[in-house]
Amino acid sequence: xxxxxxxxxxxxxxxxxxxxxxxxxxxxxxxxxxxxxxxxxxxxxxxxxxxxxxxxxxxxxxxxxxxxxxxxxxxxxxxxxxxxxxxxxxxxxxxxxxxxxxxxxxxxxxxxxxxxxxxxxxxxxxxxxxxxxxxxxxxxxxxxxxxxxxxxxxxxxxxxxxxxxxxxxxxxxxxxxxxxxxxxxxxxxxxxxxxxxxxxxxxxxxxxxxxxxxxxxxxxxxxxxxxxxxxxxxxxxxxxxxxxxxxxxxxxxxxxxxxxxxxxxxxxxxxxxxxxxxxxxxxxxx
Numbered sequence: 001x002x003x004x005x006x007x008x009x010x011x012x013x014x015x016x017x018x019x020x021x022x023x024x025x026x027x028x029x030x031x032x033x034x035x036x037x038x039x040x041x042x043x044x045x046x047x048x049x050x051x052x053x054x055x056x057x058x059x060x061x062x063x064x065x066x067x068x069x070x071x072x073x074x075x076x077x078x079x080x081x082x083x084x085x086x087x088x089x090x091x092x093x094x095x096x097x098x099x100x101x102x103x104x105x106x107x108x109x110x111x112x113x114x115x116x117x118x119x120x121x122x123x124x125x126x127x128x129x130x131x132x133x134x135x136x137x138x139x140x141x142x143x144x145x146x147x148x149x150x151x152x153x154x155x156x157x158x159x160x161x162x163x164x165x166x167x168x169x170x171x172x173x174x175x176x177x178x179x180x181x182x183x184x185x186x187x188x189x190x191x192x193x194x195x196x197x198x199x200x201x202x203x204x205x206x207x208x209x210x211x212x213x214x215x216x217x218x219x220x221x222x223x224x225x226x227x228x229x230x231x232x233x234x235x236x237x238x239x240x241x242x243x244x245x246x247x248x249x250x251x252x253x254x255x256x257x258x259x260x261x262x263x264x265x266x267x268x269x270x271x272x273x274x275x276x277x278x279x280x281x282x283x284x285x286x
Contacts, residue, residue, distance in 0.1 A: 003256060007256050017144055024197070026234070029234055047205065049067040054122075068202040071198045072197060119212055171183070233280025251266060
């Protein structure tokens with residue numbers, strides 16, 4: 001019983017990381033109707049960029065600010081020069097393009113950084129521990145959850161409380177009308193895709209010290225991120241929050257209570273949700 005608080009906090013930390021990855025995936029799908037298979041590759045690039053910057057500067061906070069900007073630029077270039085050109089051919093071409101990009105990025109990472117894990121060490125107070133409800137717990141895991149809460153709050157405020165959010169949501173439903181009002185819809189979509197890439201890169205920077213940095217990290221997180229958006233509902237930010245929490249805690253307590261079934265529990269949850277509500281917990285019926 002004494003392990004329950006620890007595993008609950010572990011679940012919160014992983015839920016926070018899952019949300020940071022799946023929020024960008026949800027945003028891109030909800031706003032652009034694009035299922036981006038290269039999203040997790042941006043997460044991996046963020047981790048590797050951060051590792052390189054930490055080796056050169058030993059400043060984690062600097063990498064936390066700079067790496068998402070680099071991923072924003074990469075995402076904008078991908079949308080502008082690749083994704084936009086195949087958009088007219090339909091979703092299958094977009095899916096195949098992002099799927100291919102994911103493999104290309106993975107091979108480039110192996111070529112540049114090698115096909116082995118890289119340990120990322122951070123100093124300062126983030127590497128310390130703190131006393132919570134009678135247990136000693138790493139500050140860094142709490143930091144991950146706090147980052148997820150802050151990012152989720154900012155995204156919700158932008159999408160539902162600002163003029164920019166109104167434009168974004170209107171562009172989804174009627175892009176021609178938004179374009180007629182004088183807004184550059186292609187530029188808006190490029191910004192959305194780039195922001196999704198930056199958010200994924202931000203998650204990668206945070207994940208490096210927690211999970212180590214290795215070429216397979218994109219594949220590992222992508223599966224869980226897709227489960228999150230399926231369970232929560234495609235395009236639903238609130239659904240991503242709830243599903244991330246459920247899956248994070250389910251994986252954490254699954255290891256404690258059902259170690260041999262811990263991986264299967266996530267897919268059982270997804271199957272149960274799809275049977276009861278095929279559109280996801282917060283998804284809209286098509």
